[in-house]
Amino acid sequence: MTRRSKTPAPQAETAAPVFPAIPPAQVLPRLAALQTAPIDELKQQWRALFGKEPPSFNRAYLQSRLAYRIQELAYGGLKPETRARLEALGEQLDGGNVVLRRIRADSRPLPGTRLLREWQGIEHVVTVRLDDFEYEGRPYRSLSAIARHITGTRWNGWTFFGLKGRAP
Known part of the structure; x- marks a missing residue:
């Protein structure tokens, strides 16, 4: 009886998707082009910049998120320290409850209104x-x-x- 080695079979590595780098000089022209681009083109850009299907939201939403993403890819996103701080503040406000995080804490008009x-x-x-x-x-x-x-x-x-x- 021969023993087989118990080394696991090699698994396919799941590489993170690679998104195109956007030169800073292209940011303003691309942002301006979002205003007149047909909705199909916005959805195509979404797929290229986010690596997934676009949500079924309205044009204004797609434009605003694409504008942010273009700038993020050109200039970099939030620093890890900033992300961690925002997460900590969110935890303080809602105790880690994801459902509460999606609901505005108080929809009542501000005092003095x-x-x-x-x-x-x-x-x-x-x-x-x-x-x-x-x-x-x-x-x-x-x-x-x-x-x-x-x-x-x-x-x-x-x-x-x-x-x-x-x-x-």
């Missing part, structure tokens, strides 16, 4: 405070309560004041 709404010819002004809202010198816990006070009927306060889709 004034919300204006005209209702039946009268302009109503609400001031956002740290923990509540002020209307006519009185505190209210919600925009819905203010909208109900103004209209006499139930309203979603975020919708009434034009903030729909931003409610926490």
